[in-house]
Amino acid sequence: MKRTIIIFSVVVALLLTLPLGAQRRKNQITTSGSTTVLPIAQAAAEAYMDKYPNINISVRGGGSGVGVAALQNGTVDIANSSRPMKSKEIASCKSKGINPSAYAIANDGIAMVVHPSNTVTNLSVAQIRDIYTAKIKNWNQVGGPNMPIVIISRDVASGTFEVFNEKALKGGKVDGTAQMLASNNAVVTTVASTPGAIGYAGLGYVNKDIKVIKVANVMPTEDTVKNASYPLSRKLYMFTSGKAKGEIGKFIAFIQSDEGQELVKKQGFISLK
């Protein structure tokens, strides 16, 4: 017995010497999560650190689900998410003693994008669902050229995918031929280089290399997203453990301020006000 306890104590002592000297850095804010929110978080972090040089903010992507899980595990201060938290995630946070607080930081519309050469300018929600479930396979079935449709989607860890799934697919199964890509950038780049492609991305990622089409005859604009008449409109969030306090609270308040909302617009998203 004595020998066993001695062995155990020695190994514990060895393990505990490993982190000696390590100190958690002060004045550091860590965020991770949605790749849609990423450009807003990065721009806001840079502006905030310019204002307050003693604060260090690290921003990572990974997807909304990754950010929420990291918040649950206590490794980030802020989880960026392009969708509301799910019941399971809320329960998991709460059971670990984390009461998640949601802060809306921007409005966004999920833009349906096609190659600029495509003549289609509008799709109904039902047509989008039929395209993504491969009931419609050629652009000529929706008034476009005789060209097979190439389906581009976000991967399932993405909050953008989940909102798209809920609002457009309504539970329908994305066809097995779809390319499931890991970021908004990848979607936009692929659509820009593929004449028959259709994809979707946050408004902040829209550029001149792709064409945004109307959904149910509504274009995603500041007005249609704010009043939710655009069918694929949504809010973007930052989640914290409990009410955001201290530097974390100040950083989120900065993003929600007029100055922060200007940065939101600069990144191509829609402001809250």
Place this chain on the structure above:
Amino acid sequence: MKSLKWIVPALAAIIFVMPVFSFAQELRVGGELWNRWTYQTGKSGNDTVTKKNSFALERGYFDLRPKFSESTSGRFTVDMFSTDSQKDGAGLKLKYGFIDFKDLIPIKDMTFTAGLQKVYFGTIYDWDYTLIGKAPTDEYKVATSADYGLTLNGQLPAGFGEYAVGVYNGEGYKAYGKNLNISPEFLGNVRVVPIAGVTLGGSFMTNSVDADDAPTYQKQVLMDGMARLAYGPVDVWMEYIYKDVEFPNVAGGVSDYTANGFMVMPIISLRSLIDYDIQLIGRYDRWDATDDAADKHLLNAITGGVNYNFMHDAKANPKMQLQLNLVQKAYDEDESAAGYANKAKDTTTVMMQLKYKFDNTIK
């Protein structure tokens, strides 16, 4: 047995369809390996002797998780492990083989699961082996961690908790077709999180009785209450277990018995205090395997442990973990008694384990 006639072919069909992964929209491949050194001492006469000093691959899970659509996914897991009972020193068990249907029943956040799946009882279904030891219901053979069955499981609204109801084969994943508890077993489980940091749960499981079955047939009523309190770096798990066993074909109820026990497990995470993910864990178990005075088997077990989680996945879950545990088991009867604790002995065990996981989406 007759009542299982329709269940067994259905489950078998589902399980054998599982390998047809080529239909999957997405396929995740994962695994988990536990390499363990165990050093155990105990009494032999008046001497303390080494009873075990060995290295083993205690678990070698290989996991395939196909996703057929946004609402239909599956899991197929085998466990390859070291064992002396096979001539090649290794064994293989089927651990999971099920399909989740998320929109079969139009209730938000509800999943219908069919096949060899988790048993939603007590803490066994989300026991993540923060200590090397098993969940109490698993350790004391009250419930198995997986079984063949059909369940409805899901989330209560607004993150208020979770629930499960189901019917299982009742034998667990390690046995099939043996003449033990073969009538369907019914389960109900609920866990609520009324406020952040407080989780309360209760489980109930019972099997039906067929008097024509063999004399060894047991009717079991199993109950479990759990509580979890989490605040900052401290996370405390508590569990109470009650088991009532009847032998309907044994006259006079002489073999009937009840068993009960509880566990308290505090975990302190040092991650927020230092830059390393280290956990300190304690655990106390008290298990009374039978209330029969002639067969006393009251166990007190104390465990102390340290985890050093030195690699993490993108979600900050441990991907590589070094665990060290000291377990002391003692029975409260005089060790010299002839029928002492069903021949179990007091032991002291040190275990050191390197546990690692991998998980990739290949399609």
